[in-house]
Amino acid sequence: MIIQLLLNSFDIAMLRGYVKFIFSYLPLVMISKIYLDKMKKEEILKILNISGLILGAIGIIQIISFKMNIDLFIIxxxxxxxxxxxxxxxxxxxMLFLILILDNRYKKQKIFFFIMLVLSGSKAAILMLILVFLFTMKGFLKKLGVFILGxxxxxxxxxxxxxxxKNLVASFFIHSFNWIIPLYVYLKLNILNLIFGVGPGNINSMAHNITLDQVRQIFHISKNINLTDTFCTLSSLGGDVANIWIEALTSFGILGLILWIYIFIKMYLNSKNNKISKRLLLAWTFIGTIHPLYYMAFGIFMIMLWKPLKENKL
Structure with a gap:
């Protein structure tokens, strides 16, 4: 019954996405993992450091091109x-990933990576940096220093x-809509779907069927407020689930969410003697509260480097 429920939950577009992942991204990840498992710590850190310096240099060039109105075929x-x-x-x-995983031999580079993190304009990355170090650093003064730096x-x-x-307020409202609306749709489902979910990604298409009148009712929004202005576009109101925990709940139900939380707690407890692993896991979790896509991308790094991390190579 569960298998049938999950099979029925997939549409062609969703299935195509999973097939694409299996035959394109997954082989690349596994080949990289096999290669990295055989490498020494110093070699892995050098590769990560060089990759960060190259990406940072490209970022600097992009900043200059923006200011000088030069077209360099960039986004x-x-x-x-x-x-x-x-x-x-x-x-x-x-840049956050590199700051967390590189050791003290790369202090100067980590300063550069922090600068690039700031220049990226990613509010989420800065917030995650603050939270990760506040949770894992010992000593009030160190925590205060990280907070001030953030x-x-x-x-x-x-x-x-x-x-x-304005950008911060808009981001807050969009994420709020993308959290609450899928939950609202999920809680209206039958008991079977509440327990086992509706399958990966399907809550998104269901949320798109929410009307503006329903949105006004859910959030108690006055009819005088235009819901299609720059703050709240229709695409954001019915957009993707911007939270991995809500994604797990709606896709696989209450049982799936419990299993998801159990796996995270198990991994966190197993990494208690490895500060880098603990910080990466926390960053991974915080990223998941923003968007599942970032969660999966960060998770790929974790998979590729899991054996070196587990063996305390890093």
């Missing part, structure tokens, strides 16, 4: 550096117009 819709990624947040998250990064972002108060 300019954000007017923020994205490295070779499709969005600035990807660059910010990768605030400084946010201040620089405002000063350079990488984001604004």
């Amino acid at each position: 300019d819709m954000f007017q923020k550096p994205s490295g070779v990624f499709s969005e600035p947040i990807w660059l910010g998250v990768y 605030l400084l990064g946010i201040g620089i972002g405002f000063y350079l117009n990488l984001y604004s108060v």
